[in-house]
Amino acid sequence: MDTKQAVPGEMRAVLLTGFGGIDKLSYREDVPVPTPKEGEVLVRVGACGMNNTDINLRTRWYDRDVNESLSEEVGLKGAGASNKKDAETSGTWKEETIVFPRIQGAAVVGTIAAVGGGVDASRIGQRVIIDPQVRDLALPERAQLVAYLGGERDGGFAEYTAVPAENAYVVNSSLSDAELATFPTSYDTAEEMLVRARLGNGETVVITGAAGGVGTALVQLSLIRGATVIAIAGAAKEERLKFLGAHHFIARENPNPREAIEKLVGERSVHVVADVVGGPFFTDSLKLLCRGGRYSTAGAIGGPIQSIDLRDLIYKDLELFGITCPTPETFKSVIDHVASGRLKPIIEKTYQLKDLAQAQSELVKRNHVGKLVVVP
Numbered sequence: 001m002d003t004k005q006a007v008p009g010e011m012r013a014v015l016l017t018g019f020g021g022i023d024k025l026s027y028r029e030d031v032p033v034p035t036p037k038e039g040e041v042l043v044r045v046g047a048c049g050m051n052n053t054d055i056n057l058r059t060r061w062y063d064r065d066v067n068e069s070l071s072e073e074v075g076l077k078g079a080g081a082s083n084k085k086d087a088e089t090s091g092t093w094k095e096e097t098i099v100f101p102r103i104q105g106a107a108v109v110g111t112i113a114a115v116g117g118g119v120d121a122s123r124i125g126q127r128v129i130i131d132p133q134v135r136d137l138a139l140p141e142r143a144q145l146v147a148y149l150g151g152e153r154d155g156g157f158a159e160y161t162a163v164p165a166e167n168a169y170v171v172n173s174s175l176s177d178a179e180l181a182t183f184p185t186s187y188d189t190a191e192e193m194l195v196r197a198r199l200g201n202g203e204t205v206v207i208t209g210a211a212g213g214v215g216t217a218l219v220q221l222s223l224i225r226g227a228t229v230i231a232i233a234g235a236a237k238e239e240r241l242k243f244l245g246a247h248h249f250i251a252r253e254n255p256n257p258r259e260a261i262e263k264l265v266g267e268r269s270v271h272v273v274a275d276v277v278g279g280p281f282f283t284d285s286l287k288l289l290c291r292g293g294r295y296s297t298a299g300a301i302g303g304p305i306q307s308i309d310l311r312d313l314i315y316k317d318l319e320l321f322g323i324t325c326p327t328p329e330t331f332k333s334v335i336d337h338v339a340s341g342r343l344k345p346i347i348e349k350t351y352q353l354k355d356l357a358q359a360q361s362e363l364v365k366r367n368h369v370g371k372l373v374v375v376p
Contacts, residue, residue, distance in 0.1 A: 007033055007042065007113050012376060013158030014356045015101035019060040020078035025357045026101070034154065034162040036116035041123060041165045043130065046177030047350075048156035049107030050363055050372045051185045051213060052301060057104065057151055058360075069279060070301035075364025098151070105374070106132035106149045107184040108156035109177045112168060119165045128168040129180055129338075130156070131188070131331045145325040157356055159376045169335055179345035180338070182213065182371040187334045187343065189298050190217035192326035193274050194225065197294040197319075201226030203271035206261060206288065210246065211237040211369045214276045214298060216346050219244050222274070224342055230261060230270075232281075240369045244346070258284035268293075268316070277302040286312040298323040346370025 013031040017024050036042040052070065056062050059078045061070055066079040108130040112123050132149035139146075149155040149163065173180060193214075199205055205222050209215040210231035222229050223245045231246035238249045248264050250257050258281075261270065273285040273295045279302025285295060286308065295318060312318065337343045348368035351359040353376045363372055 007160070009033060011159035012353055013103050014353060016058055016104050017101050019058065019098075021059075022076055022357045022361060024058060024078075025360070027354050027356070031103075031158065033160045036114055036119075036162045038117040039119060039165055040116040040162050041112045041119055041128075041168050042114040042116075042160055042162050043108060043110040043128060043156075043168060044113040044160055045108055045156045045158060045376050046110040047181035047373050047375045048105040048109075049181040049184065049186070049213070050359060050374060051106060052299065052363075053106055053148075053185065054104045054150065055360060055364060056301075057098070067303075067305045069303040070364070072364045072366075076361060102150075103154035103156075103158050103161070104150040105156035105158070105161075106151075107181050107186070108132070108149065108161060108163075109171070109180040109184075110156075110161075113160065115165070116162075123165065123168075126168070126170050127172075129171045129335065130161075130163055130184060131167045131169065131328065132185055133325060133331075134164055134167060135325075135328070137328075141327060142325060157353065157374060159353075169331070171335060171338065173338060175338070175345060178347060178350050178373045178375055181373050182345040182347060183217075183334060183338055183343070184331075186213035186371065187217040187221070187337075188326040188331045189323060190214050190221050190274070191334050192323050192330045193218065193296040193298055193321070194221055194272075195330060196321040196323060197272045197274065197296040199225050199227050199272045199274075199294075202228075204228045204230065204265055204269065205272040205274055206230045206232065206270050206285065207246075208232045208273075208275045208277040208281060208285075209299065209301075210241055212276065212366070213371045216241075216244060216370050217343075218274045218276075219246055220343055221337075224337070227272075228265075230264065232257060232277075234366065236367075237369050244344075257281060258288060261288055272296065275299070278306060279303040280306065282306040283308065286316075286318060289316060289318055291316045292318070294319045294321065296321040296323060348372055350375055352376075 278300030
């Protein structure tokens with residue numbers, strides 16, 4: 001470490017001790033504060049947003065042996081594969097080995113407290129928002145992800161975290177740290193989904209899981225593009241999503257959402273489906289799309305294994321996009337939207353770090369709109 005302010009030797013953090021249920025989260029007050037390596041900065045965490053990624057990794061839902069939806073029971077107890085006695089330690093979408101204990105938390109906002117070698121000391125004191133994706137820019141654009149904050153390296157469910165200096169973006173905003181922590185992971189994922197799908201002015205987009213972190217981001221970013229938004233979410237969330245700007249609402253409980261959407265816009269009249277749920281609606285979503293329509297997905301908590309009628313894909317000349325690694329340009333565009341005030345942070349509730357297990361228990365109930373945020 002080249003330069004630093006007064007930084008304690010130990011910190012409070014929640015350690016993920018292995019794959020499984022909520023009991024795998026251990027709150028500690030004696031965790032060593034990380035030392036920033038060459039090219040890194042040490043960030044004093046102001047807030048860290050919660051994401052499905054945290055649940056997916058802990059429960060080992062990413063494992064290819066797991067075919068079930070990310071239900072509340074799975075979120076609390078772990079997926080089937082996580083309970084195998086001979087389970088290996090690979091458990092990310094990258095099928096990388098996870099080293100335990102691991103500090104989760106990808107959506108970090110805070111202040112630079114120290115810098116490692118090669119980083120200008122003037123960065124100390126900067127308020128920053130963290131791009132959670134550590135990339136190798138020498139690789140092809142869609143294959144640059146080498147580590148994810150809270151997955152392959154420690155994240156923000158702690159008082160301090162170390163990240164590459166280029167991942168720490170200076171942010172000038174009157175929003176609180178908790179409000180700013182709603183944007184990383186959710187909004188860059190949503191922006192990448194829409195960039196890849198080329199959603200344009202006057203087009204119609206169907207958004208599944210519209211009440212969650214990525215879903216509410218998709219609603220706002222679609223409206224910025226001048227699109228007509230059809231939001232799908234739990235019936236109790238209709239009023240809040242329409243207040244956010246969604247033009248139409250379809251209750252998740254509707255036994256035939258495809259039919260309901262066709263009554264609104266007609267058959268084969270949807271230009272883009274932005275899907276963060278997966279599940280049985282996947283098959284219908286392709287049938288809703290017009291010729292040349294685009295399907296973009298970044299989640300499958302409703303069930304990852306679904307059927308496809310290839311005639312929809314072939315004879316309507318559809319495009320399908322899978323989103324895992326938003327580009328740095330996408331992250332920068334989100335920061336620009338935040339700085340300009342075009343995006344509204346949506347916080348359902350904030351939790352103290354020591355209450356992370358309770359917060360994750362609430363997250364998997366899916367009763368919230370927007371984000372749950374943890375503050376140290």
